[in-house]
Amino acid sequence: MSTPKPADPAAEFERYRHDVYAWAYRLLGRHHDALDVAQDVFLRWVRQVRKAAPAHPRSWLRRVTINRAIDLRRSTRPEPATADVEERAGAKAEDSALERDELRAAVAAAMIELSEMQRSVLTAKVHDELTFAQIAAEHGLAVPTVKTHYLRALRAVRDRLERDRLERDRAAPGRS
Amino acid sequence: MSAVNRDELLAGYLGDELNEAERVRFESMMADDPELAAEVQSLRRTIESMRALDAPGSGRAPGSVRAPGSVRAPRSGQAFETGHAPPKAGVTPSASVSRPLRVWAGAVLRYAAVIGLAFAAGYFMRGREAHEVLTDVSAPRPAGRASREIARPVMPEAGEWLQRAAEVYVSRPRGSSFARSLVAIAEAGEEDQ
Numbered sequence: 617m618s619t620p621k622p623a624d625p626a627a628e629f630e631r632y633r634h635d636v637y638a639w640a641y642r643l644l645g646r647h648h649d650a651l652d653v654a655q656d657v658f659l660r661w662v663r664q665v666r667k668a669a670p671a672h673p674r675s676w677l678r679r680v681t682i683n684r685a686i687d688l689r690r691s692t693r694p695e696p697a698t699a700d701v702e703e704r705a706g707a708k709a710e711d712s713a714l715e716r717d718e719l720r721a722a723v724a725a726a727m728i729e730l731s732e733m734q735r736s737v738l739t740a741k742v743h744d745e746l747t748f749a750q751i752a753a754e755h756g757l758a759v760p761t762v763k764t765h766y767l768r769a770l771r772a773v774r775d776r777l778e779r780d781r782l783e784r785d786r787a788a789p790g791r792s
Numbered sequence: 793m794s795a796v797n798r799d800e801l802l803a804g805y806l807g808d809e810l811n812e813a814e815r816v817r818f819e820s821m822m823a824d825d826p827e828l829a830a831e832v833q834s835l836r837r838t839i840e841s842m843r844a845l846d847a848p849g850s851g852r853a854p855g856s857v858r859a860p861g862s863v864r865a866p867r868s869g870q871a872f873e874t875g876h877a878p879p880k881a882g883v884t885p886s887a888s889v890s891r892p893l894r895v896w897a898g899a900v901l902r903y904a905a906v907i908g909l910a911f912a913a914g915y916f917m918r919g920r921e922a923h924e925v926l927t928d929v930s931a932p933r934p935a936g937r938a939s940r941e942i943a944r945p946v947m948p949e950a951g952e953w954l955q956r957a958a959e960v961y962v963s964r965p966r967g968s969s970f971a972r973s974l975v976a977i978a979e980a981g982e983e984d985q
Contacts, residue, residue, distance in 0.1 A: 638846070642845045645845070716844065716845070719841055723841070723842055723845060742839055742843065743842070747807070748803070748809060763800050764799065764803075766803055767803050770839070771835070773842065774834055774838040777838060
């Protein structure tokens with residue numbers, strides 16, 4: 617489904633670029649990687665709009681951004697995000713950053729196992745705080761279907777986090 | 793109650809979208825069913841964990857989750873233009889202080905590369921209207937007007953885009969897809985023609 621082409625794709629993208637950055641950052645945890653993804657998504661957006669503008673730009677951008685972030689995560693060797701300046705301050709902060717890296721990796725790994733629709737619905741609900749009715753309208757789904765996607769996705773992420781926590785506990789007893 | 797109905801109430805409860813009667817009903821279900829209560833707890837912890845990964849400057853306390861019945865907090869702007877949150881006082885990275893020459897040389901090289909790439913982009917786009925690169929290339933040109941007259945009103949659009957791409961490029965200390973961006977857009981224009 618598509619709508620008439622917006623006059624200026626760059627201006628249209630402008631409305632969502634904070635969201636695009638945030639969606640990418642949550643999965644990647646590094647400013648420069650998130651910017652790279654945002655730039656790549658911008659290019660895809662310009663090309664897509666020139667063919668046919670998506671009916672629901674935000675939903676389209678969310679799906680493409682999450683997919684690109686996951687692709688980037690898969691293709692690059694994981695580096696600790698502790699290289700970030702503010703996270704170098706002391707061992708305590710490093711521990712905290714390490715835990716956040718592990719959490720981010722676990723969430724990203726769980727997201728990889730979800731369907732594209734489940735990822736998008738979960739992100740729309742948890743991070744964008746849309747209502748089920750808004751998500752349903754954005755994705756062209758019925759509200760009960762959205763709730764089903766949401767719960768399945770949330771349970772999958774929970775199970776993955778739990779599994780990772782158990783593995784960490786086995787590897788380093790008493791750490792968490 | 794069927795599992796489907798229970799899940800619908802559960803999703804509504806977690807999303808704070810139940811009305812008062814539904815919420816009371818679901819909470820009494822939880823009181824009678826410790827397994828259900830435990831599931832609600834574990835799913836809420838998962839939501840908190842996911843929210844702990846919010847981007848810097850997202851305007852939400854990491855890991856915050858609204859309790860059912862609470863007021864939805866307004867969202868504020870997120871850090872995109874400025875990148876990550878500024879370094880905290882007292883934690884200036886020693887690495888950047890000890891390598892000023894390298895930082896300056898890097899910045900100069902990046903500016904030089906941007907100027908070179910902008911010239912390259914100009915060469916790519918020569919003979920074509922600037923707006924063709926970013927907008928609909930299939931739109932017919934107005935007849936009987938000189939190309940310079942046609943190009944003038946749309947040039948700021950391409951200029952703004954180039955400037956934005958250049959800003960993103962220069963703001964990064966390593967690696968860039970700026971050149972790739974320009975080439976990809978130019979190539980997409982060729983394909984469409």
